[in-house]
Amino acid sequence: MLELSTPVKYVKGVGPRIADVLAGKGIYTVGDLLYYLPFRYEDRLNPRGISELRPGEMATIVAEVRNSGLFRTRKMPIFQLTVGQGRSRLRCLFFNATYLQDKFVPGQMIALYGKVEQDERTRELQVVQPQFEVLGDPGDSENGAEKKAAESLEIGRIVPIYETTGRLTPRWFRRAIHTALENLNSDLPDPIPAAVRSRMGLVSPHTALWNVHWPEAGESLEQLQSFRTPAHIRMIFDELFFVELGLELKRRQQKSQTGIAFRLDDGARAAIKKILPFHPTPAQKRVLKEIAADMGKPYPMRRLLQGDVGSGKTIVAFEAAIIAIQNGYQVALMAPTEILAQQHFFSARNILEKAGYRVVLLTGSLEADRKRETRRHIAQGNAQLIIGTHALLEEKVEFENLGLVIVDEQHRFGVMQRLKLMRKSADAVAEPEMAKATAGAAAASPRRQAEPSPAVAEPDVLVMTATPIPRTLALTLYGDLDVSVLDELPPGRTPIVTRCVSDDRSPEVWEFVRKQVAAGNQAYVVYPVIAENEESELKAAVKMYRELSGSIFKELKVGLLHGRLDPDLKDQVMRMFQKGELQILVATTVIEVGVDVPNATVMVIEHAERFGLAQLHQLRGRIGRGAAKSYCILMTGGKVSEEGQRRLDAMVRTNDGFKIAELDLELRGPGEFFGTRQAGLPDFRVANIIRDVQLLEAAKREAAFVVSGPNAEISAEEISRALVHMRARWQHTYGLVEVG
Ligand code: ADP
Ligand code: MG
Numbered sequence: 001m002l003e004l005s006t007p008v009k010y011v012k013g014v015g016p017r018i019a020d021v022l023a024g025k026g027i028y029t030v031g032d033l034l035y036y037l038p039f040r041y042e043d044r045l046n047p048r049g050i051s052e053l054r055p056g057e058m059a060t061i062v063a064e065v066r067n068s069g070l071f072r073t074r075k076m077p078i079f080q081l082t083v084g085q086g087r088s089r090l091r092c093l094f095f096n097a098t099y100l101q102d103k104f105v106p107g108q109m110i111a112l113y114g115k116v117e118q119d120e121r122t123r124e125l126q127v128v129q130p131q132f133e134v135l136g137d138p139g140d141s142e143n144g145a146e147k148k149a150a151e152s153l154e155i156g157r158i159v160p161i162y163e164t165t166g167r168l169t170p171r172w173f174r175r176a177i178h179t180a181l182e183n184l185n186s187d188l189p190d191p192i193p194a195a196v197r198s199r200m201g202l203v204s205p206h207t208a209l210w211n212v213h214w215p216e217a218g219e220s221l222e223q224l225q226s227f228r229t230p231a232h233i234r235m236i237f238d239e240l241f242f243v244e245l246g247l248e249l250k251r252r253q254q255k256s257q258t259g260i261a262f263r264l265d266d267g268a269r270a271a272i273k274k275i276l277p278f279h280p281t282p283a284q285k286r287v288l289k290e291i292a293a294d295m296g297k298p299y300p301m302r303r304l305l306q307g308d309v310g311s312g313k314t315i316v317a318f319e320a321a322i323i324a325i326q327n328g329y330q331v332a333l334m335a336p337t338e339i340l341a342q343q344h345f346f347s348a349r350n351i352l353e354k355a356g357y358r359v360v361l362l363t364g365s366l367e368a369d370r371k372r373e374t375r376r377h378i379a380q381g382n383a384q385l386i387i388g389t390h391a392l393l394e395e396k397v398e399f400e401n402l403g404l405v406i407v408d409e410q411h412r413f414g415v416m417q418r419l420k421l422m423r424k425s426a427d428a429v430a431e432p433e434m435a436k437a438t439a440g441a442a443a444a445s446p447r448r449q450a451e452p453s454p455a456v457a458e459p460d461v462l463v464m465t466a467t468p469i470p471r472t473l474a475l476t477l478y479g480d481l482d483v484s485v486l487d488e489l490p491p492g493r494t495p496i497v498t499r500c501v502s503d504d505r506s507p508e509v510w511e512f513v514r515k516q517v518a519a520g521n522q523a524y525v526v527y528p529v530i531a532e533n534e535e536s537e538l539k540a541a542v543k544m545y546r547e548l549s550g551s552i553f554k555e556l557k558v559g560l561l562h563g564r565l566d567p568d569l570k571d572q573v574m575r576m577f578q579k580g581e582l583q584i585l586v587a588t589t590v591i592e593v594g595v596d597v598p599n600a601t602v603m604v605i606e607h608a609e610r611f612g613l614a615q616l617h618q619l620r621g622r623i624g625r626g627a628a629k630s631y632c633i634l635m636t637g638g639k640v641s642e643e644g645q646r647r648l649d650a651m652v653r654t655n656d657g658f659k660i661a662e663l664d665l666e667l668r669g670p671g672e673f674f675g676t677r678q679a680g681l682p683d684f685r686v687a688n689i690i691r692d693v694q695l696l697e698a699a700k701r702e703a704a705f706v707v708s709g710p711n712a713e714i715s716a717e718e719i720s721r722a723l724v725h726m727r728a729r730w731q732h733t734y735g736l737v738e739v740g
Contacts, residue, residue, distance in 0.1 A: 002183045004031030011180045021166045030180050034209050035685045036173065037235075038160030041224045044113050045157055045217065050088035053125055055118040060155055061127075062135070063090065065108040070101050083110065091126040109136040111155035131171070153178055158215045158224065177213050184209070191725035192241060195713040196702045200237060201230075208234035232686070233695065239687040240699035242726040248703040249723075259300035260329065260403050260457045264292045268326040272319050275355050283307075283488035284316055290484045291320050291462065295404070301460035306467070307486030308657035309621025310493070313464045314344065314596075316486070317406045318351060320462055325357055325384045329403025329459075333387045338363050338567055339574055340408065343596060345387045346578075352385060362388040362397065365567035407463040466618065467661065495655055496624040498632040500608070500648045509604060509633055510552050516602050517556060517583045521628060523602035525586045526619055528610045530562045539606050539637065545586040553584055561587040589615060591622055598626035608634035608651075609644040613664040616651050624655075643667060665690060 002010065008029055009019040027033050044060040053059055063083035070079050079097040081104060083090050092112060094100055104110070114130030133154045153159070153174045162173035188205045190197065203211070211231035215224055223229045227236065280288070287305060294301040307313045321331040333348075335341040345361040352359055360383040362374050377383040381400030386392070390407075463481075501509065513523045525548065527541040541562050549558035559573045559582035570590075576582045578597050585591070585600075589611075603623045608616065616634070624630040634648055650663050689696055706714060706722065 001185050002030045002180060003185050004029060004034070004188065006030045008033050011176055012183070013176055013179060018168070021168060025165050030184065033177060033180055034184075034213070035235075036162065036177070037212060037686060038162050040161045041215065041221060042113065042159045042161055043221050044155050044159045047111070047156065050083075050085050050090045050125075053090070053116045055116055055125060057116050058114070059116055059127075061085075061090065061112045062155070063110065063112070065104045065106050065110055067106055068100070068104045070098060083112065091124065092130055092132075093126060093128045095129065104134075108134055110134050111152060113155060113159075157217065158219060158221065160213050160215075181210055181213065189721070191722050192238070193706060193714045193718040193722060196241070196706065200233075200698065200702065202234045202237060203230045205234070205238075207231065227686075227688075227691065236687045236692050236695055237699060239684050240692065240696050241703060242722070242729055243684075244696070244699045244703035245706060245722060245726050246730055248700070248707040252707055254302055255299045257299055258457050259298055259460060260295075260327070261298045262292075262295040262323050262327045262329075262403070262460070264296060264323055265326075268323050271322050271326055271355060275318070275322065275351050276315065277351060278490070280315070281312065281488050281490055283486045284312055287484045287486055288316055288319050290482075291316070292323060294482060295320065295323055295460055300458040301462065302481050303460075303462050304481045304483045305462060305464045305486065306483060307464070308489070309466050309618060310489060310625055311486040312490050313408070313466075313486060314347065315351075317408065317462065317464060318348065320404060320406065321385055322352075322357070324404040324460070327403065329401050330378070330381065330383065330399050331385050331404045331406065332392055332397075332399070332402060333385065333406045333408065334390050334392050335387070335408045336390065337590065338365060338389055339570060339590060339595060341387055341389050342571055342574065343578075344408070347596075348385055348387060357384050358382060359385045359387065362386055362392060363567075364389065402459045405459050405461045407461065466621070466657070467614065492627050493624055494627070494629045496620060496630045496632050498620065498634065498652045498655075500634040500636065500652050503606065503635045503637045506635065509635060510548075512631070512633070513584065513602055513604065514553070514556075516631070520599075521601040522577065522580065522582070522597065522599050523584045523604065524591060524600060524619075524622060525584060525604045526591070526606065527586070527588060528607045530564055530588055541586055541588050544606070548584065548586055556583045557581065558584045558586060561585055561590060563588060563590045589619065591619070595622055596625060597622070599628075601626070601628050601630040603630075603632045604635060605633070606635045607637050608648060609636045609638070609640040611647075613647045613650060613660055613667065616647065617657060617660045620651070620655075 006029060007019070008014055008022055008027055009016055011030060011033065014022070022028070022033070025036070027036060042058065046060065047062040048059045050061060050063065053061075061083070063085050066082045066084045066089065068079065068081040070077055072078075076096050077098050079094040079100045081092040081094070081100075083092065092114075110132055112127060112130040112132045114127040116125055117128055118124070119126055131154060133152055135152065135155075154171065160170075160174060160177075162170045162177075164170060165173075184206070186206050188209075190205055192202065196202075202208075208231040211219070211229065212235060215229065215231075219229060224232075287307075291301070291303060291305070294303055305313055305316065317333060321333065324331045333344060335344055341361065341363055345359065348359045358377075360374050360377055362371065362378070366374065374383070375397060378386055379398045379400060386397070386399070388397075513525075516523060525544070527539055527544055529540045531542050532540045541560065545558065545560040549556075549560075559577055561570060561573050561577075565573070573582070573585070574595070577585045577600075580599060600623055603620055605611065605616065605619055611619070620632045623632060632651070634651060636644075636648070640648070646663075646667065650660060654660060687695070706719060
């Protein structure tokens with residue numbers, strides 16, 4: 001008898017060689033094989049009479065072989081099979097099918113499934129490349145053939161269609177999976193607590209597995225195709241439930257940890273008021289309130305701040321920083337690129353240093369001496385706001401007393417990576433904190449106001465992202481995070497005008513750029529690659545820089561920025577552009593993240609068809625930051641795919657990051673959208689967080705119910721069984737090791 005954990009090679013018909021092929025698909029166990037679901041179903045339920053067939057329909061036909069033979073055309077050999085029912089005949093064609101030559105004997109009963117077509121010349125009906133199965137030999141009684149038809153996996157039922165894997169055909173999977181199911185332990189343990197099962201109306205695991213592959217006659221084809229049969233729902237819920245259970249436990253665990261209860265008193269309020277260079281928007285006010293309230297709790301904050309590009313996240317981050325600093329703690333602000341770290345550093349200095357806060361920049365490219373000195377300042381508590389790249393995490397910087405970590409990750413990271421990042425920021429600081437605690441060297445800072453906590457307190461973490469995710473989805477997906485949304489742009493912005501043109505019209509575009517620059521504005525020109533040899537037919541930043549600065553814009557000051565420049569040079573170029581000493585900046589997507597130069601009003605993107613939607617939106621977010629009207633010109637070079645065109649159209653149509661994100665999600669699917677697999681999205685086999693968002697919410701609700709503890713409805717034993725299952729299934733995906 002097979003269990004779900006039995007290695008797949010023990011399924012009859014698999015064997016070691018096929019097991020290797022399956023392993024390549026991630027199928028190692030019987031359970032894995034059974035989770036290889038059909039991607040669609042065919043209704044082969046009702047065999048049709050030949051005389052009632054209509055061109056264009058998919059049909060199942062049970063008939064008798066009349067004759068067959070191979071004939072050769074100039075292009076290829078074609079195998080022709082004629083079958084009949086009484087006086088009706090039907091021709092079937094198989095291209096390149098010499099292997100069928102001796103397969104059929106007149107008088108045999110066979111079943112066929114395929115598309116009925118009409119021959120253009122003779123107007124006769126025929127079936128090209130049908131699936132077929134021999135049901136009985138000439139001598140068999142008719143009953144025998146009928147019986148076989150009833151038992152067939154191919155005909156006379158709703159048939160599951162699997163994706164072909166190597167040489168393993170859909171037909172192979174049908175047989176293997178059917179065999180596995182027949183030998184499967186019919187008494188599979190159910191890891192979902194009974195109370196949850198009954199509330200959700202879930203079928204048993206065994207029933208789900210059978211029916212998802214071999215639907216009962218009468219099952220709705222529409223529900224099958226849309227993964228909405230009870231069997232599908234059970235399997236989808238399984239996956240979502242245990243992921244949510246893990247997140248829920250994490251959330252509870254976090255709330256039980258010791259954090260810092262920052263106080264937002266009048267001093268901090270006054271300090272914040274003093275530094276703000278403008279009136280915060282109502283959205284900024286609301287979000288800060290949420291953050292401040294969270295920071296005030298005695299457990300560590302784990303909050304995600306979502307806001308479209310340009311919504312003004314930075315200032316919110318600075319406000320949160322002030323609260324922490326006013327309470328006597330240090331703040332680390334991490335950016336995904338050096339350029340962005342630099343930029344945060346400059347604005348932090350402008351805004352915060354005036355008020356007497358000490359800000360330092362720590363990035364990988366600093367000279368060793370400077371680095372050492374900066375580190376000393378950090379360790380001694382002289383620096384209050386430490387800005388750097390994510391290298392801050394790796395470099396094991398010692399803080400005197402870190403209270404708040406802000407991660408400005410924009411849209412760069414996947415969901416689970418974000419969690420890792422948080423865990424890591426906690427780990428990275430926990431170590432020196434621990435060392436300090438044992439050394440007893442913690443000299444209390446004179447400005448410290450919050451209650452010193454008895455245990456080692458974890459710093460608060462605020463992650464900022466520009467990926468706008470539909471709110472319900474974010475809430476369920478991030479599970480263990482609290483979410484704040486900045487859903488309003490600062491006032492005085494004129495919407496960006498976006499146009500899409502072919503690069504035949506580049507002279508006009510350059511003329512337009514020249515006019516804008518003459519009016520005192522600045523422009524970006526973005527290319528998909530740095531140097532030509534990378535992808536030959538694409539225009540590259542370096543070459544186009546030469547052309548733009550050397551001839552097209554000879555009279556203007558043009559700069560070049562890309563990821564491979566020396567950090568000092570990068571820094572210098574960026575600063576010159578920021579100060580207006582450069583009028584045009586030729587760049588790659590290094591500028592995509594967070595760069596803020598309000599005087600830049602034009603963004604030209606060459607080969608715009610090559611960029612992803614999120615990327616285009618981010619790039620466009622670099623302009624429209626001041627009061628002057630801004631223009632985004634998407635230039636296409638070469639062929640634009642249909643999907644590419646949809647991306648460009650969306651950009652022209654809307655500036656709304658949420659709408660763009662939704663379309664992006666739709667075009668790319670959740671895996672790509674949230675980052676690749678290594679970004680750590682749970683690798684669901686059945687569930688699809690877009691399609692199944694309602695089940696996701698139900699799973700979250702039920703998980704919360706289970707986590708809230710043993711009660712009359714759920715026994716401790718059930719809970720522990722659920723936990724064991726959760727670990728087994730999800731531990732490797734996102735390390736739930738420390739949970740529970
Ligand atoms: P993002 O959310 O993309 O990080 P930024 O924080 O860089 O956005 O802010 C974009 C621009 O808007 C900056 O120039 C910033 O100074 C400005 N800004 C932010 N908040 C306001 C506000 N309340 N009023 C006016 N301008 C603001
Ligand atoms: Mg930003």
